[in-house]
Amino acid sequence: MPEVLAAVAGAPALTGQQALRRERRAAPLSIGVTADSPTRAERLALPTLSCVIPCHNEAANLALLLPQLTAQLGECSAAWEIILVDDGSTDASAAVFEDWAGRPGIVVIRLSRNFGKEAALSAGLQASGGDVVVMMDADLQHPPGLLPTFVRYWLAGADVAYAVRANREDESAFKQWGTRWFYRLLNLGDRFEVPVDAGDFRLIDRAVVQSLLALPERNRFMKGLYAWVGFDAVAVPYVPAARAHGTSSYKPLRLIGLAIDGLTAFTTWPLRAVSAIGGALALCAFVYGAYLSVCYLAYGHDVSGWTTIVVSLMLFSGIQLVSVGILGEYIGRIFEEVKARPLYIVKKLMGRGLDKARAP
Numbered sequence: 001m002p003e004v005l006a007a008v009a010g011a012p013a014l015t016g017q018q019a020l021r022r023e024r025r026a027a028p029l030s031i032g033v034t035a036d037s038p039t040r041a042e043r044l045a046l047p048t049l050s051c052v053i054p055c056h057n058e059a060a061n062l063a064l065l066l067p068q069l070t071a072q073l074g075e076c077s078a079a080w081e082i083i084l085v086d087d088g089s090t091d092a093s094a095a096v097f098e099d100w101a102g103r104p105g106i107v108v109i110r111l112s113r114n115f116g117k118e119a120a121l122s123a124g125l126q127a128s129g130g131d132v133v134v135m136m137d138a139d140l141q142h143p144p145g146l147l148p149t150f151v152r153y154w155l156a157g158a159d160v161a162y163a164v165r166a167n168r169e170d171e172s173a174f175k176q177w178g179t180r181w182f183y184r185l186l187n188l189g190d191r192f193e194v195p196v197d198a199g200d201f202r203l204i205d206r207a208v209v210q211s212l213l214a215l216p217e218r219n220r221f222m223k224g225l226y227a228w229v230g231f232d233a234v235a236v237p238y239v240p241a242a243r244a245h246g247t248s249s250y251k252p253l254r255l256i257g258l259a260i261d262g263l264t265a266f267t268t269w270p271l272r273a274v275s276a277i278g279g280a281l282a283l284c285a286f287v288y289g290a291y292l293s294v295c296y297l298a299y300g301h302d303v304s305g306w307t308t309i310v311v312s313l314m315l316f317s318g319i320q321l322v323s324v325g326i327l328g329e330y331i332g333r334i335f336e337e338v339k340a341r342p343l344y345i346v347k348k349l350m351g352r353g354l355d356k357a358r359a360p
Contacts, residue, residue, distance in 0.1 A: 052124030088114030
């Protein structure tokens with residue numbers, strides 16, 4: 001089997017030790033099982049590498065990216081595969097996938113509709129077979145030239161090497177401000193920290209892949225999951241290039257929705273904040289009630305103004321509605337989880353990767 005893998009990707013055959021480690025670490029994890037991460041001494045040779053690329057209407061960009069990527073992968077891996085996950089594209093991507101699926105080392109997973117980037121990444125991870133997995137976007141903003149740096153950090157002992165934006169000068173003021181406050185709120189009081197300005201562009205060891213796939217939730221905010229599973233991680237600064245073709249599908253409203261998903265998936269402080277606000281208002285109401293009682297006993301009863309009553313009612317009604325909305329967000333997440341629907345549905349699987357074409 002190692003010889004077959006090498007022939008597929010055009011690289012030297014794996015050693016017996018590497019093949020044994022792959023077979024042992026390919027076993028599915030049950031919840032609570034410790035993932036087997038290779039030590040630094042065991043990382044003496046270039047790894048087999050799977051590259052997962054979620055795609056949604058990226059036909060023009062893929063035509064430019066794939067030739068660069070295949071040339072780069074041959075230099076920094078013992079054997080490789082590229083897993084293209086078609087997340088319900090409606091452009092000319094089908095022709096690009098048909099063309100590349102017939103080439104060695106290329107796997108195409110076509111989902112039945114657009115399930116979202118998080119689901120597409122999960123499908124690619126499930127289908128991957130390399131010792132390490134690299135996740136990157138198809139819009140050419142994630143430079144393939146950074147892959148050798150990722151591999152060097154892995155050889156040095158890191159389980160995760162993730163790219164961090166050096167700056168956000170190319171983004172709007174709204175997105176810069178929103179990103180800054182999102183990470184502040186996300187990392188508020190938690191036992192782990194989600195790195196600021198880090199995205200999905202990263203290399204992860206097979207042990208990290210197994211840990212991610214063992215997590216059962218459907219609401220998969222991947223940036224939070226990367227941080228939650230832990231492991232030794234190294235940040236690699238980079239400056240993203242401009243998109244070669246097309247525009248980003250993440251508009252302001254969609255970004256706000258993604259932020260709400262992340263906050264409700266990994267924090268409970270909004271619920272505690274509502275409790276704290278309710279307690280503070282109850283205390284204020286008690287103090288104010290005591291003050292009115294003392295004034296009545298000492299000076300008699302004065303008729304209160306209508307303005308105070310109306311404003312107070314509007315204030316408390318608004319706070320109650322916001323509180324109910326926050327509770328509704330968490331209940332909605334519970335509703336999605338208990339239905340236990342599949343995270344995605346594979347419509348078509350094409351090509352051969354490191355081992356064989358695998359349905360995720």
